[in-house]
Amino acid sequence: MIYWNSFSDFLAMGGYGFYVWGSFGVTALIMAIEPIVVIRNRKSTIALLKRQLRADGRAENRNAAE
Numbered sequence: 885m886i887y888w889n890s891f892s893d894f895l896a897m898g899g900y901g902f903y904v905w906g907s908f909g910v911t912a913l914i915m916a917i918e919p920i921v922v923i924r925n926r927k928s929t930i931a932l933l934k935r936q937l938r939a940d941g942r943a944e945n946r947n948a949a950e
Contacts, residue, residue, distance in 0.1 A: 888894040
């Protein structure tokens with residue numbers, strides 16, 4: 885197990901603190917943003933599918949009338 889003498893040693897991570905905490909921060913940011921992006925994409929996909937269904941229904945009605 886690794887032991888640090890102080891909190892600043894813990895943050896420094898043996899000279900690799902910028903990499904370690906930067907990686908942690910980027911990962912946390914991506915994990916926070918991902919659900920938002922998924923929800924937005926889901927909504928736009930559902931809207932697109934609804935538009936396509938309406939367009940297909942209109943095309944079928946036109947073909948049936950002919």
